[in-house]
Amino acid sequence: MSRITSYENMAMLELSDTERKVLEERFGDITGSFDKLEQYDTAGTEPLVSIIDLGHNVLREDIPAKLLLREDLLKNAPEQHDGYFQVPGTLS
DSSP states (O other): OOHHHHHHHHTTOOOOHHHHHHHHHHHHHHHHHHHHHTTSOOTTOOOOSOSOOOSSOOSOOOOOOOOSOHHHHHTTOSOEETTEEOOOOOOO
């Protein structure tokens, strides 16, 4: 069983022979890129979470606040019910 056939089974796909061939070539290119990376000595290199070293958190504190009143939000709603937006059902 080829690597593509394994992926095809896991993803529950049915690919044509042409599609399998194209994906096999593309996966070969991707794995070839990783093979090139293995040529470099990365011993002692710290792993990165981000390429930008800020040294501190730039996000704001997560402080809950009521910015708008429910009544103000609902006043332009085409339909509402018990203080909530009423929308058409999406599941049957």
